[in-house]
Amino acid sequence: ALTGLPTFISGINYQAPYGRAGIRDAILEREQLSLDFINEPSEQSFSELCERGVRWVWVDLSRPNAGSWVPYGPTATTSDRVAIVQLNAELCG
Numbered sequence: 001a002l003t004g005l006p007t008f009i010s011g012i013n014y015q016a017p018y019g020r021a022g023i024r025d026a027i028l029e030r031e032q033l034s035l036d037f038i039n040e041p042s043e044q045s046f047s048e049l050c051e052r053g054v055r056w057v058w059v060d061l062s063r064p065n066a067g068s069w070v071p072y073g074p075t076a077t078t079s080d081r082v083a084i085v086q087l088n089a090e091l092c093g
Contacts, residue, residue, distance in 0.1 A: 008054045009034055037072075038065050046072040050092035059083040 009030035015023060033052075037045035038059050049057070057073070059065050061081055069075070073087040 005056075008049070008052060037069070038063075041066050041069045041072050046087070046091070047093070050087065055087050055089060057085040057087065059085060 009027065012027055012031055015027050019027070033045065033048050034057065036042075037049055037057065056076075057069070059082065061078075061083055065083075069085045071088065072091065073085045076084045076086040078084070
């Protein structure tokens, strides 16, 4: 909301039960794609996000995560609870 950019996936607990009918499968797919990259970044998980226009990834540091997303993107900022990863647009295809 602060950036004016659309989100790839957010508010899963609200979107699934209260969103459009039939959106559940798409939400779960987007969640899994995000978690694949966050937990174990690879060329495939990075490419999937790039192809869908994702440029920033919000990482909840209380959940399991890779801790480094190099070379796919640097951590732009971090706090005790959150890291923001900026995907390397030059590597997007």
